[in-house]
Amino acid sequence: MKHAILTALLLATLGACATSPRKEASMRRFGIVIHGGAGTILRSEMTAELESDYRRALGEARDAGYAVLQRGGGAVDAVVAAVKVMEDSPLFNAGKGAVLNAAGDCEMDASIMDGRTRAGGGVAIVRRIKNPIDAARLVMDKTSHVLLAGTAADDLARSHGLAIVDPDYFKTERRLQQWRKARELEQRKQSTRGLHERVSDLAGDPELRVGTVGAVALDQAGNLAAATSTGGRTHKAVGRVGDSPILGAGTWADNRFCAVSGTGHGEMFIRTTAARDVAAHVEFQGMDLDQATRAVIKNIESVGGDGGLIAIDRHGNIAMNFDTPGMYRAFRLSDGTTSIAIFD
Amino acid sequence: MKHAILTALLLATLGACATSPRKEASMRRFGIVIHGGAGTILRSEMTAELESDYRRALGEARDAGYAVLQRGGGAVDAVVAAVKVMEDSPLFNAGKGAVLNAAGDCEMDASIMDGRTRAGGGVAIVRRIKNPIDAARLVMDKTSHVLLAGTAADDLARSHGLAIVDPDYFKTERRLQQWRKARELEQRKQSTRGLHERVSDLAGDPELRVGTVGAVALDQAGNLAAATSTGGRTHKAVGRVGDSPILGAGTWADNRFCAVSGTGHGEMFIRTTAARDVAAHVEFQGMDLDQATRAVIKNIESVGGDGGLIAIDRHGNIAMNFDTPGMYRAFRLSDGTTSIAIFD
Numbered sequence A, B: 001m002k003h004a005i006l007t008a009l010l011l012a013t014l015g016a017c018a019t020s021p022r023k024e025a026s027m028r029r030f031g032i033v034i035h036g037g038a039g040t041i042l043r044s045e046m047t048a049e050l051e052s053d054y055r056r057a058l059g060e061a062r063d064a065g066y067a068v069l070q071r072g073g074g075a076v077d078a079v080v081a082a083v084k085v086m087e088d089s090p091l092f093n094a095g096k097g098a099v100l101n102a103a104g105d106c107e108m109d110a111s112i113m114d115g116r117t118r119a120g121g122g123v124a125i126v127r128r129i130k131n132p133i134d135a136a137r138l139v140m141d142k143t144s145h146v147l148l149a150g151t152a153a154d155d156l157a158r159s160h161g162l163a164i165v166d167p168d169y170f171k172t173e174r175r176l177q178q179w180r181k182a183r184e185l186e187q188r189k190q191s192t193r194g195l196h197e198r199v200s201d202l203a204g205d206p207e208l209r210v211g212t213v214g215a216v217a218l219d220q221a222g223n224l225a226a227a228t229s230t231g232g233r234t235h236k237a238v239g240r241v242g243d244s245p246i247l248g249a250g251t252w253a254d255n256r257f258c259a260v261s262g263t264g265h266g267e268m269f270i271r272t273t274a275a276r277d278v279a280a281h282v283e284f285q286g287m288d289l290d291q292a293t294r295a296v297i298k299n300i301e302s303v304g305g306d307g308g309l310i311a312i313d314r315h316g317n318i319a320m321n322f323d324t325p326g327m328y329r330a331f332r333l334s335d336g337t338t339s340i341a342i343f344d
Helices: A021-027 A048-070 A075-088 A132-142 A151-159 A173-190 A266-271 A274-285 A289-302 B021-027 B048-070 B075-088 B132-142 B151-159 B173-191 B266-271 B274-285 B289-302
Strands: A005-008 A031-038 A108-114 A119-126 A147-149 A213-218 A224-230 A251-254 A258-264 A307-313 A318-322 A326-333 A338-343 B005-008 B031-038 B108-114 B119-126 B147-149 B213-218 B224-230 B251-254 B258-264 B307-313 B318-322 B326-333 B338-343
Touching (some): A031 A048, A031 A258, A031 A307, A031 A318, A048 A075, A048 A213, A048 A326, A048 A338, A075 A108, A075 A224, A108 A251, A119 A132, A119 A151, A119 A251, A119 B266, A132 A224, A147 A151, A213 A307, A224 A251, A224 A258, A251 A274, A258 A266, A258 A274, A258 A289, A274 A289, A274 A307, A274 B274, A289 A307, A289 A318, A318 A326, B031 B048, B031 B075, B031 B258, B031 B307, B031 B318, B048 B075, B048 B213, B048 B338, B075 B108, B075 B132, B108 B251, B119 B132, B119 B151, B119 B251, B132 B151, B132 B224, B224 B251, B224 B258, B251 B274, B258 B266, B258 B274, B258 B289, B266 B274, B274 B289, B274 B307, B289 B307, B289 B318, B307 B326
Parallel strands (some): A119 A147
Antiparallel strands (some): A005 A318, A031 A213, A031 A326, A108 A119, A108 A224, A213 A258, A251 A258, A258 A307, A326 A338, B005 B318, B031 B213, B031 B326, B108 B224, B213 B224, B213 B258, B251 B258, B258 B307, B307 B318
16 A cells, blocks of 8 residues: 555544533534545546546535534434535546446446444445435335345335436446447457456456545534445446445444445455455454554455545544545544545 | 354364375365254244255255365365255255245345455346356356346356246245235235335344355365355345345355355344454454354344354364254264254
8 A cells, every 4th residue: 555644633622511512512523534436537637627626526525414514413414415416426436427337327336324323225236316325325214124236226216206317317428438448448358358258357447447436424423424326337247236335345334433435446345345344453453544444455455456445433533545546535524624635 | 142052173183194195185174064044944833844854955965065075176166066955955045945025026146255365256136047156156257246236147147058047946835925924914014104114124024034045165275165045035125135145244255264154134244244254253353263153143133133154264163153043054074073953
């Protein structure tokens, strides 16, 4: 792990003689950390205008979540608010702007976890839900299940009144170009290999990774939550499920330890239970979040993957680690600490 | 955890002066442990004939896997062989005999993990693959993905020549009866509740749980593997994905620590990354398999679930723990130790 490491300690002073519930609440530590994908863009390819667009969108997403926390709202509401801004932005690979699969369609994955109850919900390969993170929350709140896949998840969302859109809503010209490039690469590879190696081999191509979005939050009541949403990988196989809808792989939250969201080579995050392992290092080994996220990224590297992880714990400590050239990221904490960054 | 605990130590003596590769290999410890589901039947409901059928099927599945190990085959081949016998038997909730979802269809999940490489593969909500565990292995061996869901997984299996059957192949009269009972219960519950509580609330009903099948093995080369396959829960929501296709939740294998397969309330196995956590307790806390599986079952109970776990480590130690009235289970080790059991 050769790149940026950032750990901020929230040094909010807790008033020992708070006189009103309102004041007491306002003095608790809280905060939010978000990511908009790791390893998706090289500095050499980034224009000033595009960078400005990304920074603005990251700031909006972060502040949408922070506003929920500031007015005393819950961590679950905050991470959903932040993720929805990124799902609605065409800049990120989630919701509008999701990448296209091998068939040229968008199939999206999302999950959420509530650290208070360790309840969670996820949806996989959905095609019509405007905000997949809302559907993940629906699975958590309104069903006895944890993960729903395919058209049944779209149908559930519709029956509960979530916004449903035409599948074309998600597609952007930029993603179509990436898909064409991927298809060309795939065809070139196919011409030199047998059938067995062909199936979505491109999913691992670093040129075609386009990230994921996610958020982790600590609210004023001390609750943690995490949320992750993605379109997956360009030219992925139809029906491919990545780490983002899976608790333990892309998303984890447990009030006792931390909330975590990941972005990167999803298959490797599944094979290393990346998000859970961050918490496991804290739980079983007493690591801090910086150590824990570094250790997990090393483990992801040991099976050939890479990516990034964001985390927040119940004390308001945060970590944002990655081993890719960059990770779109931002945070805001109740002590006034705040940042938006893309590269190291 | 109030019920049966069984841990066997494999006491094979390793010859220090083995003279030929053949002899050396034959003296290495190896073995297999299987389960056919936890908490699925009460002793009071078990007839002598049915019990005999289950014991025979468990023995056949175990011995199919053991035969692979005995002739020097790999752990991955062994767990697949064992699981396929149970998938082909109408007695178990996997492959033929899978339970029916809310729409009266079979949607099956399976996964496999190779402890040597920590590679894995899974399929979710497949409807036409005769042996879902073969498809899970296909995903592991022939794609760059780890999990495929829905008709795309069926299509992949077909394109690689796996046996495809009509969806009716899986359905048995016994499962249809369970489904009718579940539907009645559901309708009764619906009449007294609002829409929000309705969605597959029955999935948690202990009367309607019907288990999962799984196997873990240690081969003569010292490699570990785990495999799990299921029809899910009776009257589950269409599109519901349980723990069985998810690495870390229902299945885990890592040569350094252990191989694990779970059966029980799948949602709670996902929320506790049950299979991974068994290995995490071994890795981070130095627990033995009995301690690790007990600790994980306690954690599953802490979120309201129950079930069972089987595990084997690289030394040939095994564990089969559960907190349900019974768990179909069997093992055979190269020291001659062997057992078939259902209740405590």
